[in-house]
Amino acid sequence: MANRYRESLLDKERFTIEWEVVPGRGAFEKVQLDFIAKCEKAAAYGRIDALAVTDNPGGNPAISPEVMGAEVKKLGLEPITYFTCKDKNRNELESLLYGMARSEVSNLLVMSGDYPVAGYQGRSRPVFDLDPVHVLQLVSAMNEGLEFPGMKGTVKLKPTDFFPGAVVSPFKILESEQMVQYYKLKKKIAAGARFIITQTGYDARKFHELMQFRDQEGLDVPFIGNIYILPFGAAKAMSNNLVPGCVVTRRLVEVLDGERKAEDKGKKARLLRGAGMFAFMKGMGYDGVHISGLGVSFDDVVEVIERGEELVPEWQDIVAEFDYPQDNGFYYFRKQEGNILNRRERAPRTVRAALPFSYRLTRLVHNLCFEPAGLMFGLTQKLVAKWGESGFFRKFEHLVKVAMYDCMDCGDCALPDVAYLCPMSQCPKNQRNGACGGSYNGWCEVYPKEKRCVWVQAYERLKNYHEEGRIENNLVPPPNWDFFHTSSWVNYFSGRDHSAKKIGIKPPAGKG
Ligand code: SF4
Known part of the structure; x- marks a missing residue:
């Protein structure tokens, strides 16, 4: 028309x-x-x-x-x-x-x-x-x-x-x-x-x-x-x-x-x-x-x-x-x-920020246990398959993620997409694919001089590993609310959530 x-x-x-x-x-x-x-x-x-x-x-x-x-x-x-x-x-x-x-x-x-x-x-x-x-x-x-x-x-x-x-x-x-x-x-x-x-x-x-x-x-x-x-x-x-x-x-x-x-x-x-x-x-x-x-x-x-x-x-x-x-x-x-x-000619990009210990630790654990090539991936997947649905395991997962990432338990975890910052709890606009237009001098639009924009932090964290370009190439879907208040670790290791689907994780034999 x-x-x-x-x-x-x-x-x-x-x-x-x-x-x-x-x-x-x-x-x-x-x-x-x-x-x-x-x-x-x-x-x-x-x-x-x-x-x-x-x-x-x-x-x-x-x-x-x-x-x-x-x-x-x-x-x-x-x-x-x-x-x-x-x-x-x-x-x-x-x-x-x-x-x-x-x-x-x-x-x-x-x-x-x-x-x-x-x-x-x-x-x-x-x-x-x-x-x-x-x-x-x-x-x-x-x-x-x-x-x-x-x-x-x-x-x-x-x-x-x-x-x-x-x-x-x-x-x-x-x-x-x-x-x-x-x-x-x-x-x-x-x-x-x-x-x-x-x-x-x-x-x-x-x-x-x-x-x-x-x-x-x-x-x-x-x-x-x-x-x-x-x-x-x-x-x-x-x-x-x-x-x-x-x-x-x-x-x-x-x-x-x-x-x-x-x-x-x-x-x-x-x-x-x-x-x-x-x-x-x-x-x-x-x-x-x-x-x-x-x-x-x-x-x-x-x-x-x-x-x-x-x-x-x-x-x-x-x-x-x-x-x-x-x-x-x-x-x-x-x-x-x-x-x-x-x-x-491009101007130099010089920013370097100190990496918090929690980021280094999470990255290490993620690479060992959550990446399919990680040394402990197979063992972690088996443990999650065996104990993941138990009440104790859910409480343990929830406590760890609340303490470390302010987790709101959406069950479709996007922490690996934002350098282990949560776009659901730490970004008031829940931006999963990059910053909104409202940040100012690195501060979040909604909490100026109080909280730094999660995407600004993610860039700085990833740049230390020359991985900042991952932000451009990683398309993150919206959260699937079917998973709300379920174990994101179970959803990941059983191949259900968006990260697992992207990587192609299959549930261990006999599960699925
Ligand atoms: S400034 Fe950053 S943290 Fe704040 S709402 Fe926008 S994207 Fe989210």
């Missing part, structure tokens, strides 16, 4: 423009009326290819993006519906996808989503049953015609026509944080992401890095740069890490502080900044821009687009105004002399 957004992004000659609008909390409020009015104007203007509709932004409840996406479609514009994992389990996600397929709402931006912060009578329960890689796999399977076991054999559904995309942040400070973002980006594309949108940031060298990374890795999907029209208040919040994943340096905050003293409170300057970003992104080779910002009017968006187009020929001069590096920030490539952009 016709999809202007997809056609525009897949046409290498075209520069796609999308505008993000927040539909807000409520059904009949001013914010929804404004949303519709903006959509009508954008549709009539003709230069905007799609309207992006957020999903419970900032972890707050709001009207459903799937419903508002269908409204956008009726008004003659293509919607891009944000599709997040924070509030829905896998069945609810699939159910919503069927509804969207029927409404011809096809463009999805798949994300983990901001950790829930508020809700009716208190904070809502975070779900995160699937991560974005799993959702992209589900959507890809639906596009092929989803198959599942029925009463009389395999049932195959009619294929859907979704056009799914994903996000990436090139704006991370640490090598470990940045590398796990890039590993996950590649997994997202392999899982079916057909376009990529960047997080919010203002460091042009980082935008340039992402383009070079795309070329060097041969990532053949369109990339869209995010232009957040930045007022002083939002800049201050972002620089204090109060808006997960959005990066603004103190120096940029100072610049905005000066600009807001103007008669128009800095509006002209911030729209010009948006236009400058439009120009350098087009010049660098991005396939389009994603214009966003709270309180941004239709006229503001038009000004950014039209002024931006005028500035494109000057993009190489303009880019120098976006020199906002983070202190000691990691870059994937070396810097050009006398310019803020990158050379083609």
Whole structure:
């Protein structure tokens, strides 16, 4: 079916423009009326290819993006519906996808989503049953015609026509944080992401890095740069890490502080900044821009687009105004002399972290007893087969794993996938395939300055053994809740859980 957004992004000659609008909390409020009015104007203007509709932004409840996406479609514009994992389990996600397929709402931006912060009578329960890689796999399977076991054999559904995309942040400070973002980006594309949108940031060298990374890795999907029209208040919040994943340096905050003293409170300057970003992104080779910002009017968006187009020929001069590096920030490539952009050569990756004793011990025990080539694998498998179902053994396993890994007893253990850190208990968003976009300076989005992101730690641990690339190549499925509160050791040695299936472990003779 016709999809202007997809056609525009897949046409290498075209520069796609999308505008993000927040539909807000409520059904009949001013914010929804404004949303519709903006959509009508954008549709009539003709230069905007799609309207992006957020999903419970900032972890707050709001009207459903799937419903508002269908409204956008009726008004003659293509919607891009944000599709997040924070509030829905896998069945609810699939159910919503069927509804969207029927409404011809096809463009999805798949994300983990901001950790829930508020809700009716208190904070809502975070779900995160699937991560974005799993959702992209589900959507890809639906596009092929989803198959599942029925009463009389395999049932195959009619294929859907979704056009799914994903996000990436090139704006991370640490090598470990940045590398796990890039590993996950590649997994997202392999899982079916057909376009990529960047997080919010203002460091042009980082935008340039992402383009070079795309070329060097041969990532053949369109990339869209995010232009957040930045007022002083939002800049201050972002620089204090109060808006997960959005990066603004103190120096940029100072610049905005000066600009807001103007008669128009800095509006002209911030729209010009948006236009400058439009120009350098087009010049660098991005396939389009994603214009966003709270309180941004239709006229503001038009000004950014039209002024931006005028500035494109000057993009190489303009880019120098976006020199906002983070202190000691990691870059994937070396810097050009006398310019803020990158050379083609990779920068050294120097991070080395001390290894905790518990990691060394677990690695040793795992290699001896859990790896099929380990000296004690056969004996361990026999012991688990004999005693594994006994109450004493279950208690022993549980006590060891709670004490060492804060185990929540999911029974489908992913400790070996995350360098013996648990993505179920130690990652609040249960990310099994790499970090979410919210970490800051190595800290977890949900517990800044309190807990380090499990994926940052995993990278550092594995790098000591030159094994960090395993993160990129290891696709971890979602947990199978059939195993909840069962022995993961029994599930592993009897060949039932995801790790055993991947390695090809067979139950010992006579068991199974
Ligand atoms: S541990 Fe890392 S991946 Fe998990 S929520 Fe925190 S920042 Fe995100």
